[in-house]
Amino acid sequence: MSRIQTQQKILDAAESLFAETGFNDTSLRQITSRAEVNLAAVNYHFGSKKALIQAVLQRYLKVVMPRLEHQFEVLLARQKPTQLPEVLAVFVQPLLELEQIKRQGTTLFLQLLGRGYTDVQGHLRKFISHHYGSVLNKFVLLVQQSCPGLDAAEIFWRLHFSLGTVVFTMASSEALFDIAAADYHQQADIESVIRRLLPYLAAGIAAPVIYPEQLNSMAQAAS
Amino acid sequence: MSRIQTQQKILDAAESLFAETGFNDTSLRQITSRAEVNLAAVNYHFGSKKALIQAVLQRYLKVVMPRLEHQFEVLLARQKPTQLPEVLAVFVQPLLELEQIKRQGTTLFLQLLGRGYTDVQGHLRKFISHHYGSVLNKFVLLVQQSCPGLDAAEIFWRLHFSLGTVVFTMASSEALFDIAAADYHQQADIESVIRRLLPYLAAGIAAPVIYPEQLNSMAQAAS
DNA sequence: CCTCATTTCAAACACCCGTTTGAAATGTAC
DNA sequence: GTACATTTCAAACGGGTGTTTGAAATGAGG
Numbered sequence: 477m478s479r480i481q482t483q484q485k486i487l488d489a490a491e492s493l494f495a496e497t498g499f500n501d502t503s504l505r506q507i508t509s510r511a512e513v514n515l516a517a518v519n520y521h522f523g524s525k526k527a528l529i530q531a532v533l534q535r536y537l538k539v540v541m542p543r544l545e546h547q548f549e550v551l552l553a554r555q556k557p558t559q560l561p562e563v564l565a566v567f568v569q570p571l572l573e574l575e576q577i578k579r580q581g582t583t584l585f586l587q588l589l590g591r592g593y594t595d596v597q598g599h600l601r602k603f604i605s606h607h608y609g610s611v612l613n614k615f616v617l618l619v620q621q622s623c624p625g626l627d628a629a630e631i632f633w634r635l636h637f638s639l640g641t642v643v644f645t646m647a648s649s650e651a652l653f654d655i656a657a658a659d660y661h662q663q664a665d666i667e668s669v670i671r672r673l674l675p676y677l678a679a680g681i682a683a684p685v686i687y688p689e690q691l692n693s694m695a696q697a698a699s
Numbered sequence: 700m701s702r703i704q705t706q707q708k709i710l711d712a713a714e715s716l717f718a719e720t721g722f723n724d725t726s727l728r729q730i731t732s733r734a735e736v737n738l739a740a741v742n743y744h745f746g747s748k749k750a751l752i753q754a755v756l757q758r759y760l761k762v763v764m765p766r767l768e769h770q771f772e773v774l775l776a777r778q779k780p781t782q783l784p785e786v787l788a789v790f791v792q793p794l795l796e797l798e799q800i801k802r803q804g805t806t807l808f809l810q811l812l813g814r815g816y817t818d819v820q821g822h823l824r825k826f827i828s829h830h831y832g833s834v835l836n837k838f839v840l841l842v843q844q845s846c847p848g849l850d851a852a853e854i855f856w857r858l859h860f861s862l863g864t865v866v867f868t869m870a871s872s873e874a875l876f877d878i879a880a881a882d883y884h885q886q887a888d889i890e891s892v893i894r895r896l897l898p899y900l901a902a903g904i905a906a907p908v909i910y911p912e913q914l915n916s917m918a919q920a921a922s
Numbered sequence: 923c924c925t926c927a928t929t930t931c932a933a934a935c936a937c938c939c940g941t942t943t944g945a946a947a948t949g950t951a952c
Numbered sequence: 953g954t955a956c957a958t959t960t961c962a963a964a965c966g967g968g969t970g971t972t973t974g975a976a977a978t979g980a981g982g
Contacts, residue, residue, distance in 0.1 A: 500724060514930055516972080519971060593871070594870060633879070640871075648816070652859055656852065672853070676904075728939080738940095738941095740959085742941060
């Protein structure tokens with residue numbers, strides 16, 4: 477069998493299992509079994525399990541990240557700062573196009589992203605900020621321009637809150653889809669969730685700051 | 700050594716390791732080693748690793764949940780619906796009081812909550828909704844009353860978005876604290892993060908709904 | 923067809939896991 | 953102080969993990 481066929485089969489089996497079970501809880505024997513490939517093939521073709529994980533993520537990142545970077549550059553080249561909802565909407569198209577590259581591509585990628593951030597703490601964060609730091613910087617700059625009332629630290633926290641929202645929602649998206657279907661008789665897909673996410677995130681990021689005194693008065697009023 | 704001393708030492712060691720490394724990636728040997736206790740002690744006193752995990756979580760849940768339920772009942776007994784920020788502020792006091800019960804109690808509990816929701820998919824969700832379903836129902840009811848413009852399904856999704864924000868932020872709080880200290884010269888603690896979280900969550904949950912047409916026009920405008 | 927590099931394969935490696943066991947130690951009541 | 957129950961302990965159990973090995977099979981070029 478040709479080299480690329482085996483590698484492809486391993487990557488396909490690995491990404492689906494990683495998305496379902498997480499990185500640490502998926503064994504190489506499960507992967508090679510689903511890929512119908514010998515156990516040793518992973519270490520022969522990729523070197524190690526860690527390298528396989530990176531390869532699985534890179535297959536999507538190398539497609540999504542350049543498109544995001546280009547869109548961010550377009551917005552940054554404008555004369556006036558872009559509105560926050562428009563900045564966030566940049567993510568929609570590139571993410572949904574992953575669906576064309578591969579069936580369930582968007583869901584798989586976002587689930588993998590979620591797993592990567594929650595499974596092995598910090599690894600994925602460092603990997604992305606190291607390889608795609610310029611993309612992140614442009615995004616943060618756009619958000620800062622759209623929210624002149626917020627200082628850099630506040631934006632840092634709110635963007636991480638938003639990352640948590642996305643990552644957690646996608647990591648547990650299957651369970652959420654099931655609950656939504658059972659309790660609210662609505663069949664949810666990845667696009668409808670993205671559609672629901674955007675206004676939530678935009679409102680959260682741009683929320684007015686509440687100062688400590690107000691928090692205390694709120695807590696007292698509730699007791 | 701008395702029974703409760705050994706059990707306490709195991710619970711203390713387990714919860715800190717669980718919070719740091721997650722449930723699946725923490726071994727009983729690590730726990731008993733940190734607790735300075737024999738390996739077999741966990742199975743002798745708790746029965747199994749799964750039962751130990753539940754015991755660790757229950758130590759906090761049995762304190763927090765009744766307090767939350769009482770506060771929710773007070774708000775529900777009012778004549779007029781409560782404002783959303785006030786509903787969310789209910790969580791602050793009970794969570795911060797965990798700090799008095801045990802040093803770092805609030806952080807530990809929220810980290811454990813995050814781990815429980817992301818590590819073993821669905822287990823903790825079922826456990827909480829089974830044992831504390833009435834508390835959750837009262838909270839959801841209060842949110843619905845405070846946001847009459849949102850239907851039940853929209854609120855379901857937005858509350859899960861918010862759960863994701865909290866859980867992810869707390870699971871990776873150590874890393875975020877470090878970054879915030881290094882990049883923004885601000886020492887962050889759990890209370891300051893909660894203070895930043897509330898306005899973000901309140902704005903996100905109460906955000907105006909955006910309909911598909913607007914989303915499309917937004918995406919096009921950005922391209 | 924022979925040669926040589928690439929790829930596959932079964933088997934084994936060393937290690938870590940949660941759990942169990944049965945004896946030794948400790949605590950407790952009479 | 954003896955008798956009994958509780959708790960601790962070292963050791964082992966069966967099973968799963970990622971990785972390595974060396975031989976067998978398959979590929980491509982002269």
